[in-house]
Amino acid sequence: EVQLSDSGGGLVQPGGSLRLSCAASGFTFNNYLMTWVRQAPGEGLEWVSTISGSGDNTYYADSVKGRFTISRDNSKNTVYLHMSSLRAEDTALYYCASYRSGSNYRGLAYWGQGTLVTVSS
């Protein structure tokens, strides 16, 4: 059974840092790209970042570029989102999701349960 488990959220002051984790199981992790999507309270979904299966390629939304870093450890089947210089507008529920690219694309079929990040003084 495929499972994605998000963790690492919490309350952080503006300007602070936080590292989110997403532990995966039930599939060949390095064959899948991993992405983070966030949802501010009462709002819609916003794509944040994506990393390739090898970790060589990363992509970011302009709203987080230069402040967030996505990485993965394929030996631990885990993807990370390092968040720094946090702002109030980064307050959201952060979800990780997995997918395969190219001709194997079948949508974001698997999602974590989400981890809440609150940026407030």
Next chain:
Amino acid sequence: DIVMTQSPLSLTVTLGEPASISCRSSQSLLYSQGINSLDWYLQKPGQSPQLLIYLGSNRASGVPDRFSGSVSGTDFTLKISRVEAEDVGVYYCMQVLQTPWTFGQGTKVEIK
């Protein structure tokens, strides 16, 4: 960035009746060989989003066949042939042609 515009933003439907949600992209989402890079997701209350349709018209594994997706140019449609109580929630379209991936605003579906 590609802008995704959904309509309506709210929909109240009667059980057993059909429902339709539209999503328009600001540019073509054609990838290659007729493949449209658009997915549909449903976020049920208090849950993570779940995949319904990928690449315009392909139903995801386990999704009931009352859900279908269609494409006409830059206009995408999600149809529910007969709405059931478990279909309530917010429906999102999302383009995956290019980063930044962008979502529609969401359509909230409620039962009358």
